[in-house]
Amino acid sequence: MSTLNRVFLSVLALTGAGNVLAEPYNTFDGDGFPACNDVALVHNATSVDDIVAYVKNASASNTPIRASGKGHMWYDTMCSDNPETIIVRTEFVNKIENFSLPEGAESGTVDIEAGVTFLQFSDYLHSNNASMGYTLVNWNITMAGAVAMGGHRSAIREDSMVAAGVLSMDIVNGNGDIVTIVRDDNDDDWLAASTSLGLLGVIVRMKFKIYPDFKVFAQQKTLDEDDVLNGDIYGMIAPYATANFWWWPYMRKFHWRYYDEVPLTLSDQQGFQNTFSISDAEATVAKATLESGKYLATSNMFFETTAFTLWSAPNFREKTTWQAILDWPVYGWNYDVLIGGLYPDQKPEWEEGLHGMTLELAFPITQANAMLKRVRQAFDDELAKGIVMTSTYRSGINIKFGKPFYNFLGQVTYNTSDGADWSKGAIMFDFPTFKPMIGDGKRFNEDFYPRLTKALIDEFPCRPHWTKNNRDVFANATKNLDPSHLARFKAVREKFDPQGIFKSIVGEILGMYD
Ligand SMILES: Cc1cc2nc3c(=O)[nH]c(=O)nc-3n(C[C@H](O)[C@H](O)[C@H](O)COP(=O)(O)OP(=O)(O)OC[C@H]3O[C@@H](n4cnc5c(N)ncnc54)[C@H](O)[C@@H]3O)c2cc1C
Ligand SMILES: *[C@@H]1O[C@H](CO)[C@@H](O)[C@H](O)[C@H]1NC(C)=O
Ligand SMILES: *[C@@H]1O[C@H](CO)[C@@H](O)[C@H](O)[C@H]1NC(C)=O
Numbered sequence: 001m002s003t004l005n006r007v008f009l010s011v012l013a014l015t016g017a018g019n020v021l022a023e024p025y026n027t028f029d030g031d032g033f034p035a036c037n038d039v040a041l042v043h044n045a046t047s048v049d050d051i052v053a054y055v056k057n058a059s060a061s062n063t064p065i066r067a068s069g070k071g072h073m074w075y076d077t078m079c080s081d082n083p084e085t086i087i088v089r090t091e092f093v094n095k096i097e098n099f100s101l102p103e104g105a106e107s108g109t110v111d112i113e114a115g116v117t118f119l120q121f122s123d124y125l126h127s128n129n130a131s132m133g134y135t136l137v138n139w140n141i142t143m144a145g146a147v148a149m150g151g152h153r154s155a156i157r158e159d160s161m162v163a164a165g166v167l168s169m170d171i172v173n174g175n176g177d178i179v180t181i182v183r184d185d186n187d188d189d190w191l192a193a194s195t196s197l198g199l200l201g202v203i204v205r206m207k208f209k210i211y212p213d214f215k216v217f218a219q220q221k222t223l224d225e226d227d228v229l230n231g232d233i234y235g236m237i238a239p240y241a242t243a244n245f246w247w248w249p250y251m252r253k254f255h256w257r258y259y260d261e262v263p264l265t266l267s268d269q270q271g272f273q274n275t276f277s278i279s280d281a282e283a284t285v286a287k288a289t290l291e292s293g294k295y296l297a298t299s300n301m302f303f304e305t306t307a308f309t310l311w312s313a314p315n316f317r318e319k320t321t322w323q324a325i326l327d328w329p330v331y332g333w334n335y336d337v338l339i340g341g342l343y344p345d346q347k348p349e350w351e352e353g354l355h356g357m358t359l360e361l362a363f364p365i366t367q368a369n370a371m372l373k374r375v376r377q378a379f380d381d382e383l384a385k386g387i388v389m390t391s392t393y394r395s396g397i398n399i400k401f402g403k404p405f406y407n408f409l410g411q412v413t414y415n416t417s418d419g420a421d422w423s424k425g426a427i428m429f430d431f432p433t434f435k436p437m438i439g440d441g442k443r444f445n446e447d448f449y450p451r452l453t454k455a456l457i458d459e460f461p462c463r464p465h466w467t468k469n470n471r472d473v474f475a476n477a478t479k480n481l482d483p484s485h486l487a488r489f490k491a492v493r494e495k496f497d498p499q500g501i502f503k504s505i506v507g508e509i510l511g512m513y514d
């Protein structure tokens with residue numbers, strides 16, 4: 001946003017005037033990456049009461065309004081395409097209150113407001129000798145934004161949907177009233193609210209389940225592709241607290257990462273994981289290589305080979321000295337090892353001009369081998385035409401997993417009309433790719449991506465992640481969702497938001513406003 005627009009915006013916020021901004025509201029990727037194509041106003045709310053007031057105001061004039069946390073999503077699906085839309089940013093509504101974890105208790109609770117991020121929450125908990133267990137996604141993201149969109153970590157053994165940590169939540173509905181929804185699998189309000197897509201209203205507070213603080217190890221092994229494609233995938237993932245694969249399709253290798261709890265006294269190491277930060281020098285080389293990879297497969301092959309080698313070593317530093325950790329396994333406090341964040345001397349890759357696109361679909365884990373083999377076939381079909389496909393992401397293709405969690409629209413729900421066996425959990429195919437900023441901005445062999453996506457959607461029961469897919473993917477994937485889940489969700493949506501002021505593109509594609 002230009003300085004002029006920023007000044008203009010704050011003047012608008014002060015005067016309460018509206019409907020003239022006509023600008024995109026961007027994702028974390030910044031200019032050129034809209035979450036909403038055209039919005040009228042962006043408010044920085046400062047309290048729950050403030051959010052209530054904005055919603056009441058919008059409700060009175062039937063104006064579309066959406067909450068936003070950190071904009072950590074990928075496509076223009078946050079709002080509907082209505083230029084009257086108002087965004088309420090939750091960043092500054094971030095109190096953490098009412099901490100309770102009695103000495104010796106297995107778990108406790110704490111109340112958090114809408115703008116509390118994973119980073120803020122984990123710092124707070126760690127300094128109180130507590131943790132949020134495995135209900136984690138990534139770091140500069142709000143807990144409420146992750147709950148709204150069904151965010152999750154990768155685990156089969158432990159609960160890893162962020163919503164699994166929610167004991168109750170307060171939602172500001174379409175009339176501007178605060179409604180408390182308590183976790184209850186027999187209540188359609190809860191089954192909708194636990195992956196609400198923001199269509200019921202603004203999640204302003206949550207009572208969250210917490211645990212005593214603990215330490216974990218991280219271990220990583222390199223596997224040949226065949227060991228995974230024809231291997232016991234469930235058996236490699238389910239025994240651990242949290243585990244995932246990273247796939248290097250050109251190298252025909254996988255990295256297999258797994259984590260579990262260790263005794264507090266086992267090691268003094270304080271490992272800190274880096275998932276997204278990069279030095280200026282690394283970024284310069286990566287960007288030059290990947291931009292040229294728009295045209296040259298050889299650049300992508302070089303990139304994947306280099307990234308694979310770098311990713312084989314621990315992506316961890318010792319937090320007390322910021323020295324690189326060279327050997328597996330790595331030990332440390334749960335959040336630092338499971339997520340971590342930025343190294344102090346580096347920036348996130350997107351601030352270095354490295355932008356991405358992504359795709360994420362979840363499949364029953366019982367079909368994990370078949371799904372991965374189908375993707376391999378798609379890569380080989382390109383190879384037969386003389387086109388070499390690679391991973392263009394620093395950590396390869398992300399293969400994640402999810403323990404079943406029952407609700408209407410979550411990726412890991414079960415007992416659905418597709419008849420597939422989701423009861424053992426899900427495997428997620430999460431395919432981040434480099435987005436070139438040169439020429440037409442399309443990726444190398446761009447047509448490959450929708451072709452692969454369509455094959456997966458048509459040939460397998462599968463469900464989209466709600467912020468990692470574009471409109472076409474949602475449109476095609478909706479047929480795989482359970483119509484009774486959609487209908488019951490819609491009934492709750494109509495009760496919470498009769499005018500449809502919280503409408504989004506995702507909600508429209510799902511038929512929630514038909
Ligand atoms: C670098 C990165 C890593 C990620 N890693 C993971 C991961 O490991 N696992 C995973 O599942 N996801 C992951 N995500 C996706 C992320 O969890 C979701 O996109 C999440 O919704 C982003 O939250 P946010 O606070 O940034 O919300 P925004 O991006 O601002 O909003 C996302 C959506 O949620 C709605 N929303 C936001 N706040 C509220 C609220 N208080 N009430 C109601 N609706 C609301 C918005 O209207 C919008 O539709 C990642 C994203 C990024 C950018
Ligand atoms: C809202 O907060 C963001 C992030 O701190 C800031 O960039 C923006 O200028 C603020 N907007 C207004 C209207 O104050
Ligand atoms: C509500 O709208 C009125 C005008 O319609 C405006 O004066 C007022 O500032 C708005 N309040 C909020 C909290 O947005």
Ligand SMILES: *[C@@H]1O[C@H](CO)[C@@H](O)[C@H](O)[C@H]1NC(C)=O
Pocket residue numbers: 098109111207
């Ligand atoms: C604090 O949490 C407890 C336990 O959930 C609850 O009974 C109590 O009402 C909460 N207190 C406040 C002030 O919110």
Ligand SMILES: *[C@@H]1O[C@H](CO)[C@@H](O)[C@H](O)[C@H]1NC(C)=O
Pocket residue numbers: 127128129
């Ligand atoms: C956390 O635990 C340590 C070690 O047992 C103790 O010294 C410290 O007082 C505790 N901190 C809090 C905030 O309870």
Ligand SMILES: *[C@@H]1O[C@H](CO)[C@@H](O)[C@H](O)[C@H]1NC(C)=O
Pocket residue numbers: 070140341342348
């Ligand atoms: C988190 O996001 C904000 C923008 O909302 C940014 O200013 C800040 O640097 C980010 N923090 C980290 C640790 O990435």
Ligand SMILES: *[C@@H]1O[C@H](CO)[C@@H](O)[C@H](O)[C@H]1NC(C)=O
Pocket residue numbers: 415
């Ligand atoms: C599964 O779905 C059927 C039909 O909707 C329902 O009667 C049954 O109670 C569900 N079982 C579980 C465990 O949710």
Ligand SMILES: *[C@@H]1O[C@H](CO)[C@@H](O)[C@H](O)[C@H]1NC(C)=O
Pocket residue numbers: 449450451453454457472473476
């Ligand atoms: C969606 O389906 C249409 C029609 O079959 C197809 O043309 C398109 O490529 C598909 N897109 C994706 C991303 O699946």
